[in-house]
Amino acid sequence: MWARRPFFSADQEAFRASVAEYLARNVTANVEPWDEAGVIPREPWVEAGRQGLLGINAPEEHGGGGALRDFGFRCAMMEEFARVGATSLASGFAVHADIVLPYFFDLATPEQAARWLPGLCSGEKIGAIAMTEPGTGSDLQGITTTARLDGDHWVLNGAKTFISNGILSDLVIVVARTDPDPAAGSRAFSLLVAERGMPGFERGRKLAKVGLKSQDTAELYFDDAIVPAGNVLGEVGRGLSYLMSHLPLERLGIAVAACAGARAALAWTLGYVTERRAFGQAVAGFQNTRFAIAEMLTELEVSQAYVDDAVLRFNRGELNAVDAAKAKWWATEMHKRLVDRCVQLFGGYGYMLEYPIARAYADTRVTTIYGGTTEIMKHIIARDVLESR
Numbered sequence: 001m002w003a004r005r006p007f008f009s010a011d012q013e014a015f016r017a018s019v020a021e022y023l024a025r026n027v028t029a030n031v032e033p034w035d036e037a038g039v040i041p042r043e044p045w046v047e048a049g050r051q052g053l054l055g056i057n058a059p060e061e062h063g064g065g066g067a068l069r070d071f072g073f074r075c076a077m078m079e080e081f082a083r084v085g086a087t088s089l090a091s092g093f094a095v096h097a098d099i100v101l102p103y104f105f106d107l108a109t110p111e112q113a114a115r116w117l118p119g120l121c122s123g124e125k126i127g128a129i130a131m132t133e134p135g136t137g138s139d140l141q142g143i144t145t146t147a148r149l150d151g152d153h154w155v156l157n158g159a160k161t162f163i164s165n166g167i168l169s170d171l172v173i174v175v176a177r178t179d180p181d182p183a184a185g186s187r188a189f190s191l192l193v194a195e196r197g198m199p200g201f202e203r204g205r206k207l208a209k210v211g212l213k214s215q216d217t218a219e220l221y222f223d224d225a226i227v228p229a230g231n232v233l234g235e236v237g238r239g240l241s242y243l244m245s246h247l248p249l250e251r252l253g254i255a256v257a258a259c260a261g262a263r264a265a266l267a268w269t270l271g272y273v274t275e276r277r278a279f280g281q282a283v284a285g286f287q288n289t290r291f292a293i294a295e296m297l298t299e300l301e302v303s304q305a306y307v308d309d310a311v312l313r314f315n316r317g318e319l320n321a322v323d324a325a326k327a328k329w330w331a332t333e334m335h336k337r338l339v340d341r342c343v344q345l346f347g348g349y350g351y352m353l354e355y356p357i358a359r360a361y362a363d364t365r366v367t368t369i370y371g372g373t374t375e376i377m378k379h380i381i382a383r384d385v386l387e388s389r
Contacts, residue, residue, distance in 0.1 A: 003301045003304075005304070005308065007072065007075075007308050007311075008072055008075075008076055009072065011073075012072045012073055012075075012076050013076070015056070015073050015076055015077070016076035016077070016079070016080055018051060018052075018053075019053060019076065019077045019080040019081075020080050022047065022048060022051050022053060023080060023081065023084050023086060025047075026043075026044050026047050026048075027044060027081075027084065027086050027089060028084045028086070030044075031084065031085055031086050031088075031089075031359075032353075032354075034088065034089075034213075034214035035088065035213040035214045035353075035359065036213075037214065038206070038208075038213055038214055039206070039214055039216070040088060040089055040092065040168075040214045040215070040216065042123075042126075042168060044089060045092075045123040045126060045168075046122070046123040046124065047123070048093065048123055049121060049122040049123025049124065050122070050123070052065055053077065053093075054093065054096060054097055054120070054121055054122075054123050055097070055101065055117075055120065055121025055122075056073045056074065056077075056097070057070075057071075057073070057074065057097060057098075057101060057102070058101055058104075058105055058117055058120070058121050059105055059113075059117070062105075062113055062114070062117035062118050062121060063117065063118045063121035063122060064105075064117070064121045068105065069314075069315055069317065070315055071249075071252070071253075071256075071311050071314055071315060072311065072315070074097065074098060074253065074256070075256050075260075075311060077093075078090060078094070078253075078256055078257050078260045079260040079263065079264075081093075081260070082257070082260035082261045082263065082264040083260075083264050083267070085264070085356035085359060085360065087211075087212060087215075087261065087359070087360065087363040088212045088213060088214040088215035088363070089214075089215070090257065091164065091212055091215045091257075092126075092164065092165050092168075092215055092216060094253050094254075094257065095127070095128060095129070095164040095165050096120070096126060096127045096128075096165060098249060098250060098253040099129055099246070099249075099250050099253075100120070100127030100128065100129055100171070100173060101117075101120060101121075101127065102246055102249060103129070103173055103191070103233060103242070103246060104116055104117055104120065104127075104233070105117065106246075107191070107233045107234035107242060108233060111230075112193075112230070112231075112233070116171060116193070119170070119171075120171065124170075125170040125171055126165055126168045126169045126170055126171075127165065127169060127170075127171050127172075127173070128163055128164060128165040128166055128169035128171070128172045128173070129163075129172070129173040129175075130145075130160035130163050130166075130172050130173065130174045130175065130194075130220055131143070131160070131175045131243070132160060132161055132162045132163070133145060133158065133159060133160055133161060134159060134161050140175070140189075140240060140243060141186065141240070143158075143175055143176070143177055143189065144158060144177065145157065145158025145159070145160065145174065145175070145176045145177065145222065146158060146176060146177045146178075146180070147174075147176035147177070147178045147190065147192055147227070148178075149178070149229065152228065152229050153226050153227060153228050153229055154176075154178075154192055154226075154227045154228075154229060154231075154232075155224055155225070155226065155227075156174065156176060156192060156194065156200070156201075156222040156224075156225040156226075156227050157222055157223065157224060157225070158176065158221075158222050159204075159219065159220070159221050159222070160174070160219065160220040160221075161204075161207075161219045161220075162207070162217060162370075163217065163218050163219070163220050164215065164216065164217055164370075165216050166203060166206075166216060166217060166218025166219065166220055167203055167206050167216045167218045168216050169196070169216075170195065170196045171193055171194075171195055171196075172193070172194045172195075172201075172220065173191050173192075173193055173233060174191070174192045174193070174194050174222070174227075175189060175190075175191060175239055175243065176189065176190060176191075176192055176239075177189055178190040178236055178237065178239075179237060184237070186240045186241065187237040187238070187240075188237070189237070189239035189240045190232060190234075190235075190236045190237060190238070190239040191232065191233040191234060191239045191242060192227050192231055192232055192233070193227070193231040193232075193233060194222070194225060194227055194231075195231070198225055198226060198227060199224075199225065199226045200222060200223045200224045200225030200226060201220075201221075201222055201225045202220070202221045202222075202223065203218055203219070203220060203221075204218060204219025204220060204221055205218065205219055206218050207219065209366070210362050210365060210366070211359070211361075211362030211363035211364070211365060211366060212362075212363050212366065213359075213362075244321065247321060247324070247371075247372070248314070248319055248320065248321045248323075248324035249314065249324075250371050251324040251325060251327065251328035251371050251372060251377075252307075252310055252311065252314055252319065252324050252327060252328070254328050254331075254332060254367060254370070254371045255307045255310065255324075255327035255328045255330075255331035255332070256307055256311065256331075257367070258303075258307075258331035258332045258334065258335035258367055259300065259303055259304045259307050259331050259334075259335070261335050261339070261360060261363075261364060261367075262296075262300050262303075262331075262334060262335045262338045262339070263300060263304075264356075264360070265335075265338060265339045265342045265357060265360050266293075266296055266297065266300060266338065266342065268342070268355075268356055268357050269293075269296075269342040269345050269346065269357065270284075270293065272345070272346055272349075272357075273289050273293070273345055283345065289345060292341055292344075292345060296338050296341060296342070299334055299337075299338065300334065300338060303330060303331050303334045306326075306327060306330070306331075307327050307331055310323060310324065310327045321380065322380060322381055322384045325372070325376075325377040325378075325380040325381055326377070326381055328371060328372065328377055329368070329374045329377035329378060329381075332367040332368045332374070333368055333374060335364055335367060336364050336365065336367065336368055339357070339360050339361050339364045340361065342357055342360075343357055343358070343361050
């Protein structure tokens with residue numbers, strides 16, 4: 001049924017098998033209890049680190065797998081997590097591995113890398129990035145969190161919201177305004193690493209969400225927080241340029257997860273409509289069902305082909321921000337449409353949380369929002385094509 005994908009290497013398929021083993025031992029039976037409790041404990045993070053799942057893309061000298069520019073390993077991992085409906089944990093891992101880790105191995109000094117990367121790879125330290133603020137959304141230049149240099153440390157003040165891994169995180173990359181001069185423009189911002197236990201760094205509430213129930217999303221507050229001068233990532237004043245250079249990978253990861261989630265949802269639905277009987281025949285026997293399956297499968301595989309190609313271009317160092325935006329908005333909107341149609345084919349059972357398709361329905365909605373909304377993605381694409389004329 002599925003189109004052949006000559007995409008994964010033998011090493012990546014072996015890695016996929018180790019991910020499936022990890023999920024069977026540590027995750028699959030816990031997905032529903034974690035969602036009911038609204039929290040995931042630290043143990044699956046540590047076990048994932050022990051099996052080399054968290055730092056597959058980090059340098060070997062710091063405990064990683066060395067696949068710095070081969071995103072195929074992470075693709076295999078995301079597909080396995082989607083298959084068992086472990087979306088909340090997958091989301092937390094994606095922030096840690098696809099967003100936070102690259103900042104550290106791209107920008108950290110040797111001393112910083114030695115201090116932070118081993119713990120991030122082992123799962124003993126959990127990473128987060130704090131960009132979004134109340135009232136700013138995707139407007140990064142509207143950030144009001146400030147950091148003022150005072151001798152050998154920075155004094156950090158401000159609030160962040162919608163921070164994934166916000167409660168459990170030990171290392172938080174904070175985007176702050178380090179130059180108050182309005183004329184500084186994009187050079188006004190820097191990246192500082194706030195560590196758990198620093199004076200003035202407080203966690204707010206864990207936010208209650210429509211979906212991703214057990215995924216940790218929180219508010220963070222900095223009230224004259226003391227951050228050592230040695231905790232600046234990269235150069236002072238280059239924060240926004242670093243964000244722009246790393247956003248394509250974040251958006252590519254979301255696109256990959258969207259295709260993986262759509263594939264899992266369609267597989268669950270195929271199983272259901274084949275077994276479920278109505279009016280004397282399998283639901284799969286009705287023309288409406290058959291046409292819906294044909295349409296969803298085609299839409300998924302056309303989207304998958306573009307996203308797979310984007311991954312290969314990323315591996316070659318050729319993926320730009322515009323093409324990543326195309327992948328992100330198209331794949332997430334496709335995912336949202338497909339899951340909605342799958343719920344319809346499940347009928348009333350599709351609305352029951354005991355079925356993974358119902359949890360997927362709630363989890364999927366945010367994917368067209370986080371990492372940059374669909375509207376922002378379209379703006380990026382349109383600006384590129386219109387301003388290049």
